[in-house]
Amino acid sequence: MKAVITVTGQDTLGIIADVSAICSEYGANIVDISQSVMREYFAMIMLVDITTLKMPFTDFVDKMSAHGKEKGLVIQTMHEDIFNSMHRI
Amino acid sequence: MLNTADILETISMIHEENLDIRTTTMGISLLDCIDSDEKKLCDNIYNKITTYAKDLVKTGESIEKEYGIPIINKRVAVTPIALVGGHLSPDGFINVAKTLDRAAQNIGINFIGGFGALVQKGMTKADDTLLSVIPEALAETKLVCSSVNVASTKAGINMDAVARMGKIVKRAAYLTRDNGSIGCAKFVVFANAPDDNPFMAGAFHGVGEGDAVLSVGVSGPGVVSSAIKRAGDCDFQTLAEIIKKTAFKITRVGQLVALEASKRLGVPFGIVDLSLAPTPAVGDSVAHILEGMGLESCGACGTTAALALLNDAVKKGGVMASSSVGGLSGAFIPVSEDQGMIDAVSCGSLTIEKLEAMTAVCSVGLDMIVIPGDTSEDVISGIIADEISIGVANTKTTAVRVIPAYGMDVGDVVDYGGLLGHAPVIKVNNYSPAKFIARGGRIPAPIHSLKN
Secondary structure (H helix, E strand, O other): HHHHHEEEEEEOOOOOOOOOOOHHHHEEEEEEEEEEOOEEEEEEHHHHHHHHOOOOHHHHHHHHHHHHHHHOOOEEEEEOOHHHHOOOO | OOOHHHHHHHHHHHHHOEEEEEEEEEEEEHHOOOOOOOHHHHHHHHHHHHHHOOOOHHHHHHHHHOOOOOEEEEEEEEEOEEEEEEEEOOOHHHHHHHHHHHHHHOOOEEEEEEEOOEOOOOHHOOOOOOOHHHHHHHHHHHOEEEEEEEEEOOOEEHHHHHHHHHHHHHHHHHOOHHHHHHHHHHHEEEEEOOOOOOOOOOOOOOOOOEEEEEEEEEEOOHHHHHHHHHHOOHHHHHHHHHHHHHHHHHHHHHHHHHHHHHHHHHEEEEEEEEEEEEOOOOOOOOOHHHHHHHOOOOOOOHHHHHHHHHHHHHHHHHHHHHHEEOOOOOOOOOOOOOHHHHEEEEEEEEHHHHHHHHHHHOOEEEEEEEEOOOOOHHHHHHHHHHHHHHHHHHHEEEEEEEEEEEEEEEEEEEEEHHHHHEEEEEOOOOOOOHHOOOOOOOOOOOOOHHHO
């Protein structure tokens, strides 16, 4: 079971490090990352395995979102099924 | 591996283009609540609804969070109350309405539909009694919605019922006159009403459905609008393809949510209604889709053709995306709930006559249209008779939800707030159909209903 974490906002030091640390703390294994920085704007999409998550998925979603608010970023965590269902016949 | 472009597209649809699940509606049969004792009947109804749907809101909220898709409304639809009312007195029916209201408030949903009757061929005593108290029931409750099916392609049109509908609408408008006649916003008259429509105010749990069912209404006019804008000046086949593909994606989200909600609530999955349902929010307008297709203003000549293309493409795309499509499934044109429609009425480009023509090719009917408060009962019944005839003759669902706003006239604007939006009063042809409506009886079913 996988989830997609998207992070967008102003580029600052340690964005990837912070998000990865939370994933590690809560037992989400990072499968793939794609990120880009355009001028001062940062955008990242992270695919994580949530099979071994140490807490309910909704709590993980809240935690990521709260971290984002703290750092002035928008962090969305969504179950992969929503993408799979929309873009595959 | 998930495609970055797909992910960004989904997120953009949700956050910039107003893609959402408009409603998750649990249909609940009340047939096993029937009791000749009024208090027992009300208790049975209250207990069944508050038991079956107790986790509806909570489940909706979890799914919202996990999939990142807003689920705007959580609702319940019940068996048309006339079928469970038996020998109830008028006050008895009002008490049932109040019971539905209490149950709805207890579980935290925002509307409960089904305080209605199916009278397409004739009326029972229970139907008659329920009809007589609809205005009061709507005035005295907050969350209860009512609908009456007055015709079907197979049965014809019950014109006695149609005559009564005009009276019901006027009285409901009067009783809720201090609130913009909002009672009328909770009442729908149908032809060929579907048993499984998850949208209010016409949702009810049809006879022939099982004990309980979970259905979902998707929405996404903004998504379709944006897709059309990106397409630029393409030809009609390309336009139809784009709308179809977009409708596919939108419906897939509905299917996903419906299956999840059904699993978690332990209630069988019913249908996905893939209707494009607008809201007054910016970028969430069906009228703007039509204008994006190349019309200067919604209501201009060409509007009906544009809507026909849109409605058809939505259905074609949606049907592939879901195992079970039902409800109304098409494009909605509720005036007060669509900023583009509101503007088109205000500038004079959209008239009620054009709206009536549009209903021949789209999925709902004359919806959330505010008419002058002094419109007579007979004219309202005439408006209903016209719309119902379109449905009966074309073997489709049509409906009427008009609001004769007490004390208002053309030039005024009524504001209901929230999803019900606001609307300018629209001009109506006031020549009288009174003698026509007064004939009574039934307009026979059309010849093409004999399909055997």
